[in-house]
Amino acid sequence: QSVLTQPPSASGTPGQGVTISCFGGRLNVGSNSVNWYQQLPGTAPKLLIYNTDLRPSGIPDRFSGTKSGTSASLTIGNLQAEDESDYYCTVWDDALNAVIFGGGTKLTVL
Amino acid sequence: EVQLVESGGGLVQPGESLRLSCVDSGSVFRHHWLHWVRQAPGKGLDWVSRINNEGTFTTYADSVKGRFTISRDNAKKTLYLQMNSLKVEDTAVYYCTRDPYVIGAFDIWGQGTVVTVSP
Numbered sequence: 241q242s243v244l245t246q247p248p249s250a251s252g253t254p255g256q257g258v259t260i261s262c263f264g265g266r267l268n269v270g271s272n273s274v275n276w277y278q279q280l281p282g283t284a285p286k287l288l289i290y291n292t293d294l295r296p297s298g299i300p301d302r303f304s305g306t307k308s309g310t311s312a313s314l315t316i317g318n319l320q321a322e323d324e325s326d327y328y329c330t331v332w333d334d335a336l337n338a339v340i341f342g343g344g345t346k347l348t349v350l
Numbered sequence: 351e352v353q354l355v356e357s358g359g360g361l362v363q364p365g366e367s368l369r370l371s372c373v374d375s376g377s378v379f380r381h382h383w384l385h386w387v388r389q390a391p392g393k394g395l396d397w398v399s400r401i402n403n404e405g406t407f408t409t410y411a412d413s414v415k416g417r418f419t420i421s422r423d424n425a426k427k428t429l430y431l432q433m434n435s436l437k438v439e440d441t442a443v444y445y446c447t448r449d450p451y452v453i454g455a456f457d458i459w460g461q462g463t464v465v466t467v468s469p
Contacts, residue, residue: 242394272453272454273453273454273455275453275454275455275456277395277456279395284445284459284460284461284462285387285395285445285456285459286459287455287456287457290451290453290455290457291451291453291455296457326394328394328395330395330397330454331454332453332454336412337409338397338409338410338411338412339385339397339400339454340397341394341395341396341397342394343394344394344395
């Protein structure tokens with residue numbers, strides 16, 4: 241079981257918004273930057289959000305990240321069919337002295 | 351364009367060793383921290399190890415500490431992962447990744463190389 245807790249699944253309809261949560265603790269989410277990845281089946285992950293709320297070049301502004309205390313969130317606005325994917329949060333953990341990943345959330349676009 | 355290409359995966363028995371390589375076909379390899387991340391079949395992402403840009407500082411996940419060694423040769427633009435005493439639970443796709451901000455934000459990934467440990 242991961243130190244970072246994500247819901248195993250989420251869903252939404254095209255055009256809607258959906259939020260995926262990532263719950264951690266004081267020594268990981270509470271202290272460090274959170275990053276988010278999208279992973280399509282059979283492919284390497286892609287960085288969506290870094291440093292909690294920044295988007296790499298080429299990532300649409302439909303994707304946004306926030307953090308409050310020991311929880312972080314990824315919000316996808318104007319949901320599109322191609323957003324159906326697995327999403328992971330990750331952060332450095334000061335106690336484990338390691339990068340930790342959330343268990344992943346499978347997003348279904350209905 | 352920076353591309354990372356892993357190689358060295360394969361099928362081995364428990365207790366055996368493998369050395370993974372990751373070659374950077376671009377030109378910014380030497381300036382960045384690099385990591386190995388793995389993904390077991392049907393499972394989530396699992397961080398393995400990291401190394402600083404000069405190759406003088408390394409960190410490992412507890413699950414591989416003492417068995418795996420990360421290293422790099424900046425002149426050859428190659429990252430390595432020496433894996434000894436392999437266990438069945440090390441079976442996974444292994445990815446090398448770049449961490450330009452040193453915050454675990456991996457902006458470039460290789461395509462992955464498959465390691466299978468089976469009796």
